[in-house]
Amino acid sequence: MFTDMVNYSELMQKNEANTLKLLKEQQSIVNNILEEFGGRQIKTIGDGFFSQFNSVLIALDCGIRIQEKLAKFNSTRHVNQRIHLRIGIHLGDVEIMDNDAYGDGVNIASRIEPFADPGGICITEDVYRQVMNKSDLTFRPIGKKNLKNITYSPDVYKVILPWQDRRQKSDPTFPREKERRNQDKSYSDNLNHKTPDDGKKQKTKVITYLAILVMAVVGFVFLMTKKSTSSEKSRSIAVLPFDTITDATGNDHFAQGITEDIISKLSEIRGLRVIARTSVLQYDGTTKSVLDIAGELDVNTILEGSIRREKNRVRVVVQLIDVLTDDHLWTNTYDKELNDIFAVQSDIAQNIASALTAELTDNEISAISESPTINTEAYQYYREGLNHYYSYSFEGYNSAIEQYNKAIQVDPEYALVYAELGNAYGQIFIITQNPKDLEKGLSSINKALSINKNLAEAYKARALLDYAQSNGNASIKNNIRATELKPGYYDAIANVGNTYIELGNLSEALRWQERSYPLNPYSLQADWHRAQVYFMMDESDRGMEYIRIGIQKFNQGFRCRSMLIQHYINSKDFEQAKKGITDLLEVRKNDKSINDLWSIYHYMNGDFQEGIEYADKTPFPTDYSKLYHADMLSRIGKKGQSEQILSEIELRVQKRINAGSDIYRPYYVVAQIYAIKGEKELSMDMLQKAINRGFRGFGDDINFLSWKVNPIFSTFINDSKFIELQREVDIIINREKMEAGITSF
The missing domain is CATH 3.40.50.10070 (TolB, N-terminal domain)
Structure with missing residues (x-):
């Protein structure tokens, strides 16, 4: 009785009806093939099958037939209608008692199954020795594996299936099977001359030397609901x-x-x-x-x-x-x-x-x-600029601009370069908030569109500048225009989802994430933003799952680890938060942005002086970081310095509010300014306006501190109006979960 329940459980939670339908189709396919090969199904449990055969060769042939059938089945199915199995095969003792199976044979078969690729088969060395001279298949050794509750580590092999990639069969990094068979021949000869130990058998048990076939469904179904032809x-x-x-x-x-x-x-x-x-x-x-x-x-x-x-x-x-x-x-x-x-x-x-x-x-x-150009010199400057831009750093954006300007000097009608100039200036404006950078970005984008009015990249760049000015609906409109012109444009699709988060439309954000995620599953931001939505929906388990996936993909990545740390802070698990920061320092030793996390950590623990010292060392602090800094200064009596920080933020952010910002962020920032100043009614009024524009309880994707634990609102914690506002947000969150099809609240 073995199965990989992790993804199966996730699929059941996300779409139980569809998963049960797939499970029924899987059972039909597998049962028909088992019957064809004379296999005996001992038991099923959820998504898994446990079967036995009287020959390892028959077991292997049966497994191959199953995977071949499912491969053809999946080839005409949409991604959310596919079935993927992993198969593990082992030769060993099995005890059958009360219609159940026990023994190392069962345990080892279940333990090696996860090492198989989706749609693949793994076998142990015992199976390999039995089939290596009787099959034309290729077997790829993947080394000894430590198996849970198994006292030795068997060699495990992947079966290279007949329809799989020719390059894998001829990979020079592992031996061809004829060579390996010669290497193992002496061992096989010795094995054949061994006398088996009969041992004592209880009359109530039937002990057979069987091939164990364990099949487990693994969930490779994305949360895609959009139908396709x-x-x-x-x-x-x-x-x-x-x-x-x-x-x-x-x-x-x-x-x-x-x-x-x-x-x-x-x-x-x-x-x-x-x-x-x-x-x-x-x-x-x-x-x-x-x-x-x-x-x-x-x-x-x-x-x-x-x-x-x-x-x-x-x-x-x-x-x-x-x-x-x-x-x-x-x-x-x-x-x-x-x-x-x-x-x-x-x-x-x-x-x-x-x-x-x-x-x-x-x-x-x-x-x-x-x-986009016929000038190869301009093209090479453009490509060099993109290489700098993809560093996603302040220095990289400036270096990109230098190369883009060189490209324009060579080809003044290179529309795509003007669009990328707009992107680079937009990123710099987000960091510096310098109006000159905004002006340069807008000018570059207008130039791009004057050359090519249907340039998707230009609309995506304009959307970035809209977002940087807290104009969420305008940003979404321009990004959607980019996707109309370029249907597979990942950046624009992902940005629509991210902007819906800023507008508080979490269910719509999830829908766009479901569209973008399959296009770029190894994006640095994909799992981070997905986790953000689930945390905001009070679905912490799902949020943590995507955080772990993101860290597994990018061990040195900052964002997923930062959100994990702040999740622990929101949960008041400061021990884990501190460990998270220490772990982050291990993989990013010279990253000064970690000072911001230390500052928040000490702020939340009441170590204001320590928090201020780290805040002073934080490069390019966000408005939220500056607010925490100002609050700490105020709490240790440095009112003047605190007021200076607050005035600078308020002057700039108020301009966005006066311009009609439809994103919650500037309103939430001002609400915190009023709270630090002790102006409760004004703070509550701004909190209400923030909620009306999408505030759902958290700062943003970078400073992910919950308002329920934010020290800035500590004096409001028992205020009836503050409690009423929290209830309002909870109601909105529950509605968003229902619209997204999440019913676990």
């Missing part, structure tokens, strides 16, 4: 980083640029799910197989290629692979002048669309065919 189900693609054949300086950046540009062009195609750059760049130089990558990204097709660049000549070799069949849907080799690289990118995108039977509209054909 049958033709869309198989239209998903990941463009892997192109290999660079030569070692010439700068060629790696050139190849990366080609990869990203192809992704961008494919994102123009409606109905094609294209994995975003962040999630595919991690596979640069990977030894993982195409099948493994496709499984991790949940796509059915992979584009891979190589680039050789010599002076002004470039050779691009590409192949489009159907992951299920390992067929080449399309291949081509381009030998071109460097100036023709833009036409090559367009041709690749159109051929992929044709291979995936996507019907392109005239607008899509035009967008794919269009070259």
